[in-house]
Amino acid sequence: MEKNKFFNRVLAYFTKPSNVIVVAFLIILLACIVYPLYSVLSLSLTVGQMDSLMYNSLFGLHLKKGSFSLLNISMLMFGKYSAEYSASFFWSPLWNSIRMSVYASAIAVLIGGVVAWLITRTDIRYKKFISSVFVFPYIMPSWTLALVWKNVFANSQVGTGVTGMLESLTGICVPSWFVYGIFPCSIVMGIHYAPFAYILIGGILRNMDANLEEAATILKADRWRIIRKVTLPIVMPALISTVLLVFSSTMASYAVPVFVGSPGNFYVMSTMLRALYSGSYSGQSYVMTLVLVLIGIGMLTLNQALIGKRKSFTTVTGKSGQVSYVKLKGNKLVSVIMVVVLFFMAIFPIFSFALESLCEVQGDYSTLTLKFWLSKEDIGGFQVAVGKGILLNSVVWKAMLGSILLSLVVALVVGTSGFLIGYGVSKKRGSRMATLLSNVAFFPYLIPSMAFGSIFLAVSTKLLFLRGTFLLLVIVASVKYLPFASRSGTSAMMQLSGEIEEAAIIVGAPWITRMTKILFPIQKSSFISGYLLPFVSCIRELSLFVLLASSGTLITTLLSYFDERNVVQMSNGINLLIIMVVLLVNFTTNKLTGASIDKGIGGN
Amino acid sequence: MKKLIVLLLVAGVLFSCFAGGSKEAAQDNAVKAAVKAAETMSWDELLQKAREEIGDNELVIYGTTSRVNEKSFTEATGIKIRAEQPDDTQIYEKMTAEVGNGLYGADVFVTTDSFNLMNLAFANGYVENYVPGEYKDLIADSDENPLVALYYARLFIYNNGKGSLTRAITNVWQLTEPEFKGIEMKSPLLEKCSMNFLITLTSPEWQAKLAQAYKSRYGKDWVNDGTYPNISYEWIHKYIQNCTFINKDSTIASDIAKGSKGATGFFVYSKFRSEDYSGMTVAAFDGVEGFAGMLYPIYSVVASNAKYPYAACLYINYLLSNNGFLKVFGKDMGAYSTNTSVAISDGAKAAGDREISFWLENCVIEDSAYIPTVYAQAFTKIAQWCAGK
Numbered sequence: 001m002e003k004n005k006f007f008n009r010v011l012a013y014f015t016k017p018s019n020v021i022v023v024a025f026l027i028i029l030l031a032c033i034v035y036p037l038y039s040v041l042s043l044s045l046t047v048g049q050m051d052s053l054m055y056n057s058l059f060g061l062h063l064k065k066g067s068f069s070l071l072n073i074s075m076l077m078f079g080k081y082s083a084e085y086s087a088s089f090f091w092s093p094l095w096n097s098i099r100m101s102v103y104a105s106a107i108a109v110l111i112g113g114v115v116a117w118l119i120t121r122t123d124i125r126y127k128k129f130i131s132s133v134f135v136f137p138y139i140m141p142s143w144t145l146a147l148v149w150k151n152v153f154a155n156s157q158v159g160t161g162v163t164g165m166l167e168s169l170t171g172i173c174v175p176s177w178f179v180y181g182i183f184p185c186s187i188v189m190g191i192h193y194a195p196f197a198y199i200l201i202g203g204i205l206r207n208m209d210a211n212l213e214e215a216a217t218i219l220k221a222d223r224w225r226i227i228r229k230v231t232l233p234i235v236m237p238a239l240i241s242t243v244l245l246v247f248s249s250t251m252a253s254y255a256v257p258v259f260v261g262s263p264g265n266f267y268v269m270s271t272m273l274r275a276l277y278s279g280s281y282s283g284q285s286y287v288m289t290l291v292l293v294l295i296g297i298g299m300l301t302l303n304q305a306l307i308g309k310r311k312s313f314t315t316v317t318g319k320s321g322q323v324s325y326v327k328l329k330g331n332k333l334v335s336v337i338m339v340v341v342l343f344f345m346a347i348f349p350i351f352s353f354a355l356e357s358l359c360e361v362q363g364d365y366s367t368l369t370l371k372f373w374l375s376k377e378d379i380g381g382f383q384v385a386v387g388k389g390i391l392l393n394s395v396v397w398k399a400m401l402g403s404i405l406l407s408l409v410v411a412l413v414v415g416t417s418g419f420l421i422g423y424g425v426s427k428k429r430g431s432r433m434a435t436l437l438s439n440v441a442f443f444p445y446l447i448p449s450m451a452f453g454s455i456f457l458a459v460s461t462k463l464l465f466l467r468g469t470f471l472l473l474v475i476v477a478s479v480k481y482l483p484f485a486s487r488s489g490t491s492a493m494m495q496l497s498g499e500i501e502e503a504a505i506i507v508g509a510p511w512i513t514r515m516t517k518i519l520f521p522i523q524k525s526s527f528i529s530g531y532l533l534p535f536v537s538c539i540r541e542l543s544l545f546v547l548l549a550s551s552g553t554l555i556t557t558l559l560s561y562f563d564e565r566n567v568v569q570m571s572n573g574i575n576l577l578i579i580m581v582v583l584l585v586n587f588t589t590n591k592l593t594g595a596s597i598d599k600g601i602g603g604n
Numbered sequence: 605m606k607k608l609i610v611l612l613l614v615a616g617v618l619f620s621c622f623a624g625g626s627k628e629a630a631q632d633n634a635v636k637a638a639v640k641a642a643e644t645m646s647w648d649e650l651l652q653k654a655r656e657e658i659g660d661n662e663l664v665i666y667g668t669t670s671r672v673n674e675k676s677f678t679e680a681t682g683i684k685i686r687a688e689q690p691d692d693t694q695i696y697e698k699m700t701a702e703v704g705n706g707l708y709g710a711d712v713f714v715t716t717d718s719f720n721l722m723n724l725a726f727a728n729g730y731v732e733n734y735v736p737g738e739y740k741d742l743i744a745d746s747d748e749n750p751l752v753a754l755y756y757a758r759l760f761i762y763n764n765g766k767g768s769l770t771r772a773i774t775n776v777w778q779l780t781e782p783e784f785k786g787i788e789m790k791s792p793l794l795e796k797c798s799m800n801f802l803i804t805l806t807s808p809e810w811q812a813k814l815a816q817a818y819k820s821r822y823g824k825d826w827v828n829d830g831t832y833p834n835i836s837y838e839w840i841h842k843y844i845q846n847c848t849f850i851n852k853d854s855t856i857a858s859d860i861a862k863g864s865k866g867a868t869g870f871f872v873y874s875k876f877r878s879e880d881y882s883g884m885t886v887a888a889f890d891g892v893e894g895f896a897g898m899l900y901p902i903y904s905v906v907a908s909n910a911k912y913p914y915a916a917c918l919y920i921n922y923l924l925s926n927n928g929f930l931k932v933f934g935k936d937m938g939a940y941s942t943n944t945s946v947a948i949s950d951g952a953k954a955a956g957d958r959e960i961s962f963w964l965e966n967c968v969i970e971d972s973a974y975i976p977t978v979y980a981q982a983f984t985k986i987a988q989w990c991a992g993k
Binding site: 049050053054055056057058081082084085087088089092093156159160161162163258259262263265267271272274275277278279280362385454457458460461462464467546547550561564565566 | 707728851
């Protein structure tokens with residue numbers, strides 16, 4: 001009897017789709033995430049083969065490969081070798097990383113949030129242009145922005161004295177800290193992730209019930225007060241999600257700090273992590289990874305505490321009315337300023353890639369040629385084989401198609417999972433399972449790509465059917481990018497009032513119909529971004545795949561191949577090609593679904 | 605929360621069971637035997653054997669240098685290749701994951717970093733050394749075990765202000781002086797051959813040379829006041845203080861070429877020609893007391909679980925041949941075969957490059973025998989200086 005009761009209860013539990021979703025995803029995610037976490041933990045508490053050589057020699061020990069030891073931790077963090085060592089490799093990079101991430105998050109939220117507000121809530125001009133161009137910096141690999149920064153601001157007073165664009169046009173020499181160090185790192189990362197803030201915050205603002213603001217207006221609240229008391233609290237979940245994502249991404253970013261940070265002696269955790277990893281102290285690099293994960297957990301907890309306080313973030317009730325635009329004072333001026341700023345942030349880098357890919361002699365704009373795009377002959381004059389022009393080069397196209405296919409599959413898996421997780425979490429809101437799922441889905445984001453790839457390389461040597469396969473790449477990328485979609489899915493679902501689905505249940509609509517005909521369409525733009533963001537991240541990802549995919553299978557490995565070999569015309573051209581593909585996918589999605597990466601927040 | 609911890613623990617234990625117990629390195633005797641047999645074969649014999657063995661399949665090469673992708677080997681032998689270019693850290697990581705677990709990944713490794721090659725790759729039996737019999741007498745003994753296929757040069761090069769600046773660097777101690785603040789180089793933290801160069805400098809041989817250069821620069825003997833273990837560490841520390849770390853050699857080359865007069869960099873010589881090099885001077889040609897750069901070895905070894913060991917040996921044999929060197933590495937300046945009968949290309953000569961004998965005299969050569977004896981101490985100290993800049 002008891003048994004039956006229990007069985008019935010379980011059965012009843014699983015008749016609710018949200019329960020099935022939460023449980024199923026918990027199981028899948030734990031399987032995909034527990035091992036990496038376990039690896040990081042165990043590798044940071046044991047000594048590797050090279051670690052043991054180093055420690056035995058430094059401290060006169062007889063450690064064997066794989067033996068348990070706290071030396072990784074004590075040497076890295078607590079001055080076992082010297083206080084200076086711990087300060088240089090750990091404490092100072094930690095402090096730098098935190099500062100950089102805080103600044104970058106603030107910059108991203110500020111720029112992205114303001115633009116989102118301008119587009120959705122005001123009558124600013126050129127909305128379509130601003131909206132679609134604003135996402136460009138996110139499509140470009142972050143290091144290319146850093147390169148542009150250097151090319152613009154380098155001057156005769158800094159470093160070797162290469163004259164940058166600003167100096168040659170105006171004669172202005174910015175100081176060294178402006179070119180190298182924390183300042184450019186934070187700005188570049190902030191600009192790179194500003195579209196993130198724009199997409200997440202803009203999506204919410206766009207769908208927000210304007211009645212709330214109107215009510216405040218009727219009550220004679222001034223504009224600033226309305227933003228502070230009505231708009232901001234409503235976008236809070238998106239804001240916090242943005243900060244969480246930008247902060248974590250910046251903490252783990254490597255390319256930008258090494259590009260414009262290191263020359264200014266500015267080192268962060270990811271640069272030191274890689275230094276330790278390649279320098280025979282791999283155990284210490286895993287300790288660092290662990291610290292990154294712990295910081296992420298701290299951020300998650302903070303997020304939980306902030307959102308947890310408020311019981312409801314419902315903004316979409318199905319009763320929304322007209323949005324009335326705020327009349328912008330000095331509209332024309334603001335619009336023009338926006339367009340000019342965007343030109344430098346988004347158009348100019350692309351323009352420079354295009355131009356560089358057209359130079360016969362690198363950097364000499366009087367030698368323009370189309371051969372790097374169209375040459376039917378193999379291009380000579382370089383130390384390595386280049387092959388035909390980009391558009392006719394079968395290697396380029398094969399890699400491009402490989403990347404597109406991978407990114408599409410990953411986007412489908414991740415986007416759908418994100419939508420379902422969002423549904424499950426919002427339905428089971430407050431339950432321990434939901435909180436756990438929402439947190440677990442975020443974990444992969446906290447492990448730097450390089451470590452993640454390295455752990456899955458180890459997994460693939462145990463699970464041989466995965467080794468070197470496309471499936472492995474799909475799994476790794478899907479797990480890694482799930483946080484995007486689960487965050488945007490969750491914040492979108494949280495906004496949906498339960499009444500909407502309840503109404504559908506009352507008229508007898510089955511679950512699948514409720515999902516596809518009601519919930520998805522209402523928050524379509526948010527969910528579509530859950531598909532598009534992983535697509536963009538995946539197609540320009542390199543460090544995650546570098547150990548898992550053979551070179552030539554993905555476009556980014558080819559890009560870095562040409563970049564490393566200084567065939568900049570090809571690398572710039574391929575970079576441009578990637579951006580074009582993303583724009584094309586975005587355009588097609590837009591035509592097919594009406595949504596797009598910037599969700600046509602105001603443009604369409 | 606308790607449930608979560610229990611769940612994680614159980615999962616952890618499960619994983620550790622199936623993840624643990626890593627297999628010992630696969631020692632493939634067939635590969636060993638093939639490599640040994642290949643040592644006495646002529647090119648034609650080896651070619652025939654390799655062709656029989658590999659048929660229409662691909663020979664897989666992991667190489668730190670993109671040159672391994674050169675198709676001329678296929679033209680010369682009809683054997684197809686697939687080359688991958690992970691960096692040296694990734695090569696050793698893939699090697700450990702693959703050969704260490706008895707899984708086939710590559711046949712040939714073309715890589716740098718003597719320390720990992722000796723202490724990881726050879727120590728675990730992941731690789732086999734092969735020296736082509738026909739070149740054995742032409743290769744120096746010190747380059748045979750492990751086999752160095754060639755050397756790359758990384759040199760001090762400065763902007764000469766369109767010819768207005770000559771003999772800017774005459775003594776290596778100048779590079780530690782305030783005038784040379786901002787020398788651009790790749791970070792030794794991220795690039796092993798730069799680190800190995802600095803570690804090699806701490807050897808007694810280089811201490812003596814640095815002491816001599818010190819005396820002629822400052823007119824007095826170097827005295828150990830206890831700040832540094834020896835004179836080399838003082839040079840290294842002050843030099844690092846003067847350096848700016850840039851992530852790519854090509855960026856450094858471009859920064860120096862386009863920079864202001866006197867701007868100095870330490871970068872691979874092969875990047876010299878990708879810039880307008882009339883405005884740059886290679887310090888070595890002015891004559892620098894002490895040293896003018898470094899030579900770092902590119903090793904080439906056979907995977908101990910290679911699928912096609914004869915083809916692998918053939919590939920290495922090809923790299924050491926005159927034709928192979930010139931086609932794969934020697935088109936431009938900065939690369940030098942260890943086969944003493946192979947000269948640099950006419951193109952390199954025309955651009956001002958010199959034979960390896962000149963560079964052996966003027967450069968620090970990565971010392972694979974000395975480095976392991978001091979590695980942990982020297983690496984950690986130097987790394988700390990680099991990180992604490």
